[in-house]
Amino acid sequence: MIENYYLILGLMLVVYLIFSWVPMKHALHMFQQNRYENGRYIAWLKKTIKSFSGKSFLPVVLLILIVLSSFVIDRGIHQVVTVAIVSIWGCYSIFNELKVEYIKPLVYTDRVKRQIVVMTCLNIIIYIIIFNFTTYWDTLGLLYSYLGVWLMILVMNWITQPIENAVKKKYLNDAKSILENQTNLIKIGITGSYGKTSSKTILQEILSEKFYSLMTPASFNTPMGITRTIREYLKPIHEVFICEMGADHVGDIQELCDFVHPKIGLVTSIGPQHLNTFGSLENIIKEKMKLIENLPADGCGIINMDNEYIRNYSIKNNCRLVSYAIHDENVDYYATNITYTPKGSTFDVVTKEGTYTFETKLLGEHNIANICAAIAISRELNVEWKELQSAVKKVKYVEHRLELKKINGYTFVDNAFNSNPVGSAMSLEVMKMMPNKRFVITPGMIDLGEKQDELNKEFGKKMKDRVDVVILVGVQQTKPIVLGLEESGFDSNHIHICKTVREAFQLVYTLATPEDTILLENDLPDAFNN
Structure with a gap:
């Protein structure tokens, strides 16, 4: 029994x-x-x-x-x-x-x-x-x-x-010990609401022409991601360590600065990203600027003066500041005469040293800004202008960030990673100059707090005259985008709503030709697409 x-x-x-x-x-x-x-x-x-x-x-x-x-x-x-x-x-x-x-x-x-x-x-x-x-x-x-x-x-x-806390503490202490033992290592911190991963990747490609440099891979921008990079990849031979610093809570950047102690810091941009966890835009601004405020007295802060929140912030540090911009001439590095083609971009960088012309495969104004930031940092490390021009020309597409590619014979602009208001707007500007019919596949943007619906609605409005066919992924998630499209007068016959990304791809292959251009904006996991 x-x-x-x-x-x-x-x-x-x-x-x-x-x-x-x-x-x-x-x-x-x-x-x-x-x-x-x-x-x-x-x-x-x-x-x-x-x-x-x-x-x-x-x-x-x-x-x-x-x-x-x-x-x-x-x-x-x-x-x-x-x-x-x-x-x-x-x-x-x-x-x-x-x-x-x-x-x-x-x-x-x-x-x-x-x-x-x-x-x-x-x-x-x-x-x-x-x-x-x-x-x-x-x-x-x-x-x-x-x-x-x-x-x-x-x-x-x-x-x-x-x-998890015990494991984290052990690994963190190991990583700190490794950093402390490499006294000549040049440590560069990069943060921002948008553009930090692209800036990091571009900077790595440029600096690797002259230095034996290491960057945190992919989006390894948390304490444990950085710890893993240091423990597994950082070697005594490395001269430069480029560290992406992510933050979605108050105190995150301070924690990373206390960990890495960068001498050069770059703040790419600030905006309403991770509002749900930060609580307010003011908290985001203060937290991102902690990177500059934690630099040593002989350090150097690189700041984007096109960003109003950075421009209007009073930095509490006496370290040297270097500015760059596309829309403001009163900076140390000013990018101008920008032209785009389906093959890439050309632009000039104006500095007190002179004006220098650059060519790149990359598309989008924000990528030009990212390159400009990388040039500013490289000049701080005495990389010559001719070396910079050569290196920028060889910079590869940053994966899933306005990456021009062919998929099954069709032309795609892949901006699938972590869409945000600034990046999505620039993606549409790139699409505006593309030939033939223009498509966009997107589930919209998330993690924008109370402003999420408003910003997605604005995203929908901006699609008018920049793309011809809109394919949305997720019925509930994309309702604000539909409202924006309707208010802008976008032709409703060219708006399609799919339940999954797979379904969206199947549809676009029936509507587009190999001569058309398809924008992938955000790769929101299917589980979020309600």
């Missing part, structure tokens, strides 16, 4: 664990997308619940029917039927999940693996409690498997946080 009980309990555990696997994976995926932060994850969860509709609501309806039926159907029959449904539903969900291709899939880092172990243990404990101490174990187990795991993520995070 006891043996049968444990056998049945074991079978129930297996069945319900299988059923909960897909919801748990999705929850972990979104927790990772929200940077393992409870606040961001809860905000996303609330927004997702509010936008439940259509296909996404059907499983919830089925759950409600199963719960209600438990009160009218014989308990034994109901338990058998529920377990059968759980088994079939679970296997079907896993089968479908294995076929899904995410834009940004769940990355199984060591941290995620630890989270999976803890989540699985928590699930087993919850199921044992439900199976042993509740009458309606079948229904409660079903509800927890499909809905409860989303909240159990928060409990898991509370349990694992001390472990």
Whole structure:
């Protein structure tokens, strides 16, 4: 009898664990997308619940029917039927999940693996409690498997946080020790609401012509991302370390400055990015400018005077400042005479030393500004003008940032990484000068706080006369863009709304020709596209 009980309990555990696997994976995926932060994850969860509709609501309806039926159907029959449904539903969900291709899939880092172990243990404990101490174990187990795991993520995070903090502290101390031992290393910090990754990549390409330099890869701009770069890639032979510094909370830049201690700092731009976590634009401005204010007395701050928030900020540091701009002549490095073609750009840089002409494959005004910033930093490190002209000409496209490419024979301008108000506006300006028919595929912009709808609406308005066909991804997410398009008088026959990125690509291939140009603006993960 006891043996049968444990056998049945074991079978129930297996069945319900299988059923909960897909919801748990999705929850972990979104927790990772929200940077393992409870606040961001809860905000996303609330927004997702509010936008439940259509296909996404059907499983919830089925759950409600199963719960209600438990009160009218014989308990034994109901338990058998529920377990059968759980088994079939679970296997079907896993089968479908294995076929899904995410834009940004769940990355199984060591941290995620630890989270999976803890989540699985928590699930087993919850199921044992439900199976042993509740009458309606079948229904409660079903509800927890499909809905409860989303909240159990928060409990898991509370349990694992001390472990993650200990791991983080150990690795951070290792990285600090490595930096302290390389006394001659030139450390350059780069931050900004937009443009920091592009500026970093461009600067790396230019400086690597003269120095043995290292940059933080991709978007490794957090303490742990920078730590990993230092521990795995920084060698005694390196002369320059280019460190991208990301921030979405007050105190983030201060923490990174205390960690890296850069001597040269670049602030590319400031705007309403990460308003949800910063709380106000004033907090963003103060935090970004902390990079300049933490530079040593013999350091050098490079600032973009085209940005009104940087221009109007009173810097609390006596270090030397070097300015650059495209729209303001009263700076140290002024980019002018900019021309664009489908093959690239040309421009002049005016300085007190003279005027110098540059050519680049890159497109967009913001890329010219990024190059101008890189030139300013390079001159601080005594790179000659002829070397700079040669290096700028060889600079490659920055991946997913106005990257001109061919996909299946079609011409794409790939600006898929992290769209923002400034970058999206510049993307449309680039599209304006492109030949033939112009398409845009976009899910819009996120993480813009209370201004998100307003800024997406403005994005829609700006599409008029800059693109000919608009393909939006996500019905709910893109409603403000549709309103902006309608107000601008954009032809509604050329507005298409798709549920997924895959569907959007299928559509554009039927509408466009190889001679047309297609803009990819933002690569918002499918899970955000409601």
